[in-house]
Amino acid sequence: xxxxxxxxxxxxxxxxxxxxxxxxxxxxxxxxxxxxxxxxxxxxxxxxxxxxxxxxxxxxxxxxxxxxxxxxxxxxxxxxxxxxxxxxxxxxxxxxxxxxxxxxxxxxxxxxxxxxxxxxxxxxxxxxxxxxxxxxxxxxxxxxxxxxxxxxxxxxxxxxxxxxxxxxxxxxxxxxxxxxxxxxxxxxxxxxxxxxxxxxxxxxxxxxxxxxxxxxxxx
Amino acid sequence: xxxxxxxxxxxxxxxxxxxxxxxxxxxxxxxxxxxxxxxxxxxxxxxxxxxxxxxxxxxxxxxxxxxxxxxxxxxxxxxxxxxxxxxxxxxxxxxxxxxxxxxxxxxxxxxxxxxxxxxxxxxxxxxxxxxxxxxxxxxxxxxxxxxxxxxxxxxxxxxxxxxxxxxxxxxxxxxxxxxxxxxxxxxxxxxxxxxxxxxxxxxxxxxxxxxxxxxxxxxx
Numbered sequence: 266x267x268x269x270x271x272x273x274x275x276x277x278x279x280x281x282x283x284x285x286x287x288x289x290x291x292x293x294x295x296x297x298x299x300x301x302x303x304x305x306x307x308x309x310x311x312x313x314x315x316x317x318x319x320x321x322x323x324x325x326x327x328x329x330x331x332x333x334x335x336x337x338x339x340x341x342x343x344x345x346x347x348x349x350x351x352x353x354x355x356x357x358x359x360x361x362x363x364x365x366x367x368x369x370x371x372x373x374x375x376x377x378x379x380x381x382x383x384x385x386x387x388x389x390x391x392x393x394x395x396x397x398x399x400x401x402x403x404x405x406x407x408x409x410x411x412x413x414x415x416x417x418x419x420x421x422x423x424x425x426x427x428x429x430x431x432x433x434x435x436x437x438x439x440x441x442x443x444x445x446x447x448x449x450x451x452x453x454x455x456x457x458x459x460x461x462x463x464x465x466x467x468x469x470x471x472x473x474x475x476x477x478x479x480x481x482x483x484x
Numbered sequence: 485x486x487x488x489x490x491x492x493x494x495x496x497x498x499x500x501x502x503x504x505x506x507x508x509x510x511x512x513x514x515x516x517x518x519x520x521x522x523x524x525x526x527x528x529x530x531x532x533x534x535x536x537x538x539x540x541x542x543x544x545x546x547x548x549x550x551x552x553x554x555x556x557x558x559x560x561x562x563x564x565x566x567x568x569x570x571x572x573x574x575x576x577x578x579x580x581x582x583x584x585x586x587x588x589x590x591x592x593x594x595x596x597x598x599x600x601x602x603x604x605x606x607x608x609x610x611x612x613x614x615x616x617x618x619x620x621x622x623x624x625x626x627x628x629x630x631x632x633x634x635x636x637x638x639x640x641x642x643x644x645x646x647x648x649x650x651x652x653x654x655x656x657x658x659x660x661x662x663x664x665x666x667x668x669x670x671x672x673x674x675x676x677x678x679x680x681x682x683x684x685x686x687x688x689x690x691x692x693x694x695x696x697x698x699x700x701x702x703x704x
Binding site for chain 1: 485486490497500501557560561565567568570571572703704
């Protein structure tokens, strides 16, 4: 069932590792000496209160910010040495949706197809699958928050990347979309992909390699 | 290929947000049409001042268009997620620069016959004016994209942007108006044009890299 050949990192290798990383924001230590590792097929759920530093941790892992101490390694090499390899294998969807309100769902998706190096294709079927049939051609500012989130997450259906880092992907989504997304996570994990995400929802996913890491809120 | 898609997106956005590029153009025309009213319709005086007036109005109108260049993409997370993907950043920046020139620089060149009428510019200086605008406006676009990238995370970045890039416009202003002035006195102006071309090529080689670094810095 597992078919690791489609991804650059095979099943028994280490994909991403954070070694004793610390993060300080405005003189407040969010977390220190934090260690984690992700292998292909792993799903990591980062939990914690508002302001605990979940998004900051994800940004460190995505290579968008530098840890104040410690190091992040991709395939056991420091991130800044292999950043272009790493970035090519990473799909990061942050706190903001990454879609332009003036563009339609189709236009936003074709932009992200080009940016992820995927051939242009017809996204009508994909959008219909996500419950956006009939809304493909209107500017995204007319869509509700949940529908915009669906457009943003549609990228996960065509990205070739192995590691997904998602900041609060379930925000504003309804129950059916959450179920659909979790099923899609499962497919990705079974193919040898990995998912790191933050959420305040409890994950209903029945998957043996799902680990939850709690970041304590500290002053 | 990727670049073409990105450029298409930028042009589509410009077509939907017309105020972004129409306002600077209107500003340019209004400033130029105010000068004959303000300093009096003396033809020789206007012809004398024309090079400086045209270029100052061009600088300010390009500056007006610069502030919003990256604002939307920064606010909705596109910039952050492109930086995380790294590889398409260069195409994105080049598409931004090209779209900015097509929407603010090129219209100035197209409007220049009207300007020549308003300011009583003779034929020799009119040719020089078009040539300097053709060489100079791409440089203006490059510099304003750089300024916009540097100030994208600043809340009220407008005045900061002006302070940052107006000094960089000054060499261009000096050589461009010198070229038009030389043309109006029927003197050769190849030297000025060559320097402007050199500045443009230098900026073209280095500014895209600077913009990428500025964007990376602003999301970290």
